[in-house]
Amino acid sequence: MTDETTGFCRDCFSPVPDGAERCPACRRPRLLFHPEISSLTIAHMDCDAFYAAVEKRDNPELRDKPLIIGGGTRGVVSTCCYIARIRGVRSAMPMFKALAACPDAVVLKPDMAKYVAVARDVRALMRDLTPLVEPVSIDEAFLDLSGTERLHHASAAVSMARLAKRIEEEIGITVSVGLSHNKFLAKMASDLDKPRGFAVIGREETLSFLASKPVSMIWGVGKALETKLAREGITRISQLQKMEEHDLMARFGSMGSRLYRLSRGLDSRHVEPVHETKSISAETTFMRDISDRAELDRILWPLCDKVATRAKAAGLSGST
Template sequence: MPTLCRDCDAVLIQPGAELSGACPQCGGRRLISHAELGTLAIAHIDCDAFFASVEKRDRPELRDRPVIVGGGTRGVVAACCYVARLSGVRSAMPMFKALKLCPDATVIRPDLSKYGAVAREIRDMMQRLTPLVQPLSIDEAALDLAGTEALHGAPPAAVLSRFARDVETNVGVTVSIGLAANRLRAKLAAERDKPRGFAILGADTAAVLAPEPLGTLPGIGPALVRKLAGLGMTRIGQLAALDPRTARQRLGDDGPSLVARARGEDNRRVNPVRETKSISAETTFAHDITDPVLLGRALWPLCEKLGRRLRAEQFAAAALVLKLKTARFETHTHAVRLTAPTQLPETIFEAAKPIVHQAAGPAFRLIGIGAARLVPANLADHGDLMDQESPRRAARQQAMDTIRAKFGADIIRRGTVE
């Protein structure tokens, strides 16, 4: 049985049995054995409690303390460390509830620019392993390492083990890794041994998953779990046992794909070119707002943030969506199509501000602005005979971006737009 030592990356062969105890080469005890360890090549890499881990890296005094990354008592938890999770805190939980569960937590406002820089550093390290890296979010990615054994002088399992240790040593955060024959199995494996985990799902996936709750599968949320429970299915194995015809009869057109997922089947390739569908920014108010002037003041920094994210991602917005959530948690969305694509906060603000004034009336607890239709950045802000101001604005924005890149984001600020 092939065994990987995660402390020295040695792949050891113990005829007829798993290697137990300590690694004979380094004495390490982080051993993982699997019959397919030397042949699997699809990996899912997930940073452990990423935002909170970055903050703990930068503030070592918080290492053993509960940390919540989020904003205000009316906001939600963006991330939390594993110490906070012991108290029941979870991502996307309302902050007031998280602080009731863990009142001694240190709360830190999110610093997305810092997290983005760390994510890019880790992504660069991934791309040294293989060009087939598909980002899935800021803190996770799928990799295909098939055919890289000659390049690295080691099978993918050993290469990934070394990568995890390099990230921990050089970047200061930890990752969990899943290794399998397809993307779905790799993602499921990565979730099985967090934090600092390394798990493998091979041909035995269906048997391993069979006793687990249906909510374990990606894409099966609480509503679908309740529907399946009403049909007498609560475990993955019960869903996997359905034949395609029965699945379609009982679950509709999505039935056969749900059954395939329960069996660990997935034919998606790792695609390095991932489509970005939307870019947005939003904020939750400390107190409900009805005044349209105050709503406009809250909208302006979000337009700046959206423009900054568009420029960073090399996109432009051809349409916008304004989001307003009332004090009764009713969400109102308003779409507007732009006359020309833009990356500029002033242009975004000018298009969205009239909608804010039209929508004003109820008390709002949240406002957001997003780019609903993305186009390449080179189509942005060219202007024409009727619009000679956009190119000037774009030149000013480029100059500001250059100054900020050199001297820091706070070196130059815009006044509030009314």
Template sequence: MPSLCRDCFHIADEAMASCARCGRRRIATHPELLTLSVAHVDCDAFYASVEKRDRPELLTRPVIVGGGKRGVVSACCYIARTRGVRSAMPMFKALAACPDAVVIRPDMAKYVYEARRIRALMEALTPLLQPLSIDEAVMDLKGTEALHGAPPAAVLARFAQAVEREIGVTVSVGLAANRLMAKLAAERDKPRGFAMIGAGEAAAWLAPQPVSLLPGIGPAMEKRLAAAGITRLGQLAVLDPKQAALRFGEDGPSLTARARGKDSRAVDPDRETRSVSAETTFNSDLRDPAALERPLWRLCEKLVRRLREKRLAAGGVVLKLKTADFRNRTRHARLPSPTLLPDTLFAAARALLAREADGRTAFRLIGIGAQPLADAADADRGDLADPTAPRRAAGWAAVEALRKRFGEDAIARGRALPTNPAPPKGPAALPPKTR
């Protein structure tokens, strides 16, 4: 059974307890070590790891990256995770679980910079690279052996070491025959993991696992499966496609195939962005519809900027609300034609908001997304239903140009202004002199 030393990259034909070349014990052994080529790479607690790298005194401290007591956990280190802290957990719950945690506000510019450095190292390995998030990607290294002079497993071990030395954070690597199993392998022994699941063992490895392990099975589907007496993936895997479709709808056959470790998705470097969004958490819960509309307008402006950066337009609007008791509400409206105008997005989202904000329900978060997406070139061309769209688009472009030159606050719509603005300071605050 072939083995790979993850420190010196020596490959042996037999299993090793320690490396015959360097003596170290970080050994990866697998029957398909030399043939598996699909890799899932996930940075370990990325935001928190970057902060610990920059502040070594925090190395042994629990670290939470997040915003304020009203916000949520963006990321947390593994020490904090042992105390029960999880990503997306409300901050007040995280601090109750880990009161001695060091809380750091997210520095997205820094994280994006480091993620791009890691991405550059990935791009040197294979052109078949598909980013999944800022700190996660899938790669297919099939056919790269001649280029690198080594099988994919050794190339990935070198990559992980390069990230650790050059960037100062660690990654976990999952290697398998398809994307699904590579992702599950990457989660097996984090942090600093390197796990393999072969094509021949996938079904047997999955069979005893709870159904919740499978990506795409959320709490609702887990309850539905449990009601049918299915709690393990092996129970789901034995259903034939007809049975699966009858019991679980059109997604049933795909569900049972994935429960057997099957996944036909290719690594696609040109995969399109499915949605673009923006959201904000309030300092205190809001009930008043007018009070909710002000942050909604600002989010519409932010969403348009994000769409422009990606050369995309909104073909529809998704409104997201989170109640004071952390229940999510999502509403969707299709637009007559693609747009990059915040007032068009706001009008559609405002109508959705009016159906949810009755003055009685308190909300802690509001967000807006664009879905489906369209090409920016098709936005706001104008038609009989909206002949003024091109003129308004030109006006908005002028507003953005002024903001870029003179600052974000150079021009603001009245609906974006606070209802009780702070009184002016300095000479302007003094009453006029009387003669």
């Protein structure tokens, strides 16, 4: 693909002229166009409805059914397929609300050992492209493909499209890709075109793209900060783009600096393959409320033992 080419086919990876509606080579319509498509190298890849996708892969009878991965009436939804999402089910939703929204859903308990094994296979394919793979969670990761163009004889965009197709064919699940010039925007892009999507945010469009978005789309802005910003009359990123950094820091402390930078699409973080472990935890969900201290002690001990075992295996000790 030449530097002048701004589009390619996501199925056969052939260059596609601007304005085409189908690939001249394979006649398929999954085309990707962007004026900076050959120069962007930071990607975020996210598996689509990961747990549910793995279960549907392994049981074709579930393919056209709403599927929820979770457990018990007092549990929460770990994830759900897109059919269930259309019915109003969301991750982290209490199970009783999810089943009220989608009473005909099939509910399966999570099989974490299986999901970890699939995630390991996906990550191995990522590392075939670049050693700079930074896992974010079991089903998503950042990739830095800078300098890989000569190795793979393709732009980072084409390499990521090939990777997405390879995961679909060899592992049997689908992924969505975001491509940009930094991690913040790559992560944001991967959420724009789910499932089986591929979205690009270029340098030239960064400010205009962010301007219309709600402040909640900024990494680190949770409900509490969103409410605090709203009390100040700030609901859109465009408002933050008009403010000075020292003013934002005076109002919001160190978070003000982050708001200033990310509202302008500035993110200097590198893709880091290795992360220091910040915490180790274990948890359970009760089917009924428990207030008896002795019973809680019996439940707490094996959770503590599980955390201690993991910490010992990793050669770690706690600081609190």
